[in-house]
Amino acid sequence: MATQQDEGGVPFAIAHEMQRFRLFELPPEIVELIDAPNPPLLSIKSQAVSSAPNAKPAYAVLCAPNATFSLRQVQTSNTLLITQPALEAHGNDIPIPVTRAIASCTATLELHPSDASVVSLLQEQLPLYHASPGDFDAGGNRKSREAIFDDVPLSEGQCQSGWNELMAFEHDGGSWQPSPDALAQVWRSINAAALAEGVKLDSQFLMDDIMRAVAEEGHPIGLVKAILIRLSSEGEDISGPWCSLDRGKTVAFAGKTLLEAREGSDFLIAEFTDSWEDTLPEAWRKDAQLSAIDGLYQFPSETTVRAKNSANARFTDKAPSTGAKPAARKWHEKFGKTRKK
Numbered sequence: 001m002a003t004q005q006d007e008g009g010v011p012f013a014i015a016h017e018m019q020r021f022r023l024f025e026l027p028p029e030i031v032e033l034i035d036a037p038n039p040p041l042l043s044i045k046s047q048a049v050s051s052a053p054n055a056k057p058a059y060a061v062l063c064a065p066n067a068t069f070s071l072r073q074v075q076t077s078n079t080l081l082i083t084q085p086a087l088e089a090h091g092n093d094i095p096i097p098v099t100r101a102i103a104s105c106t107a108t109l110e111l112h113p114s115d116a117s118v119v120s121l122l123q124e125q126l127p128l129y130h131a132s133p134g135d136f137d138a139g140g141n142r143k144s145r146e147a148i149f150d151d152v153p154l155s156e157g158q159c160q161s162g163w164n165e166l167m168a169f170e171h172d173g174g175s176w177q178p179s180p181d182a183l184a185q186v187w188r189s190i191n192a193a194a195l196a197e198g199v200k201l202d203s204q205f206l207m208d209d210i211m212r213a214v215a216e217e218g219h220p221i222g223l224v225k226a227i228l229i230r231l232s233s234e235g236e237d238i239s240g241p242w243c244s245l246d247r248g249k250t251v252a253f254a255g256k257t258l259l260e261a262r263e264g265s266d267f268l269i270a271e272f273t274d275s276w277e278d279t280l281p282e283a284w285r286k287d288a289q290l291s292a293i294d295g296l297y298q299f300p301s302e303t304t305v306r307a308k309n310s311a312n313a314r315f316t317d318k319a320p321s322t323g324a325k326p327a328a329r330k331w332h333e334k335f336g337k338t339r340k341k
Contacts, residue, residue: 118162
């Protein structure tokens, strides 16, 4: 019923059946997106609920295309009403315009930028691929990239960035993250294939040519593509067929994975640099300097080197090495023939 108002007042009414609302206090970043000529889709998601003991609660987050905000409920002691204009009449009176309260909110939702690590969240969901026989037969999560992203409480753009950083890939209906040993093996095959085909990796080349050649070694083509995308030059259009690798980034990647594949064991410094050079194109060999991986290694002694923090304990469940695959000799033979020319 509308409240009685003195002349000149605003008639006010309260609805008989109140509705349920949640009010968001929007940060400037979200307001700017909403006010844009073509506002993007916003979504609310959360991490999949875990049945594991002592599992963390799955809190909801608000996702923009490339940003994520945690939702925090804040109680208020003030009466906060949501109103809308309406026409209301009493008895046979003529309906008059009133302001009608349709909901009462005792709390609001604040948005705060999420500090969750997308790499850590993806690592929790992705099984390791070790480039060993039977890896795929052992199962895995059997979830597609899209299904994985649905259960990661971060935006699509952030999930894709973390996916690229891990060089994760899809294969046979499942999703995987490669171990350092797998990365080292596939990189050797990429380098050997490029040498045999006369491809300069820091110039534009067709990705499909390298991907098909390396797939002949038995490596998953999705992993080959993930590595090429990760090592591509800054600003490269990775959605197209062409690619060129960033020389500095690739040199550092080759050295880092070589150390991490050792699983915390020591390398003689001279042996490491020689092995590192052997994984690079001929013109890049002189770039195999420890300064290229500064901060990623440590010296257990004056003559040895190892990966710092054992690759952050990320690959501690690595399967035992089963040796090189029989097919891996094909590129070595082509490599040898090329060097003799």
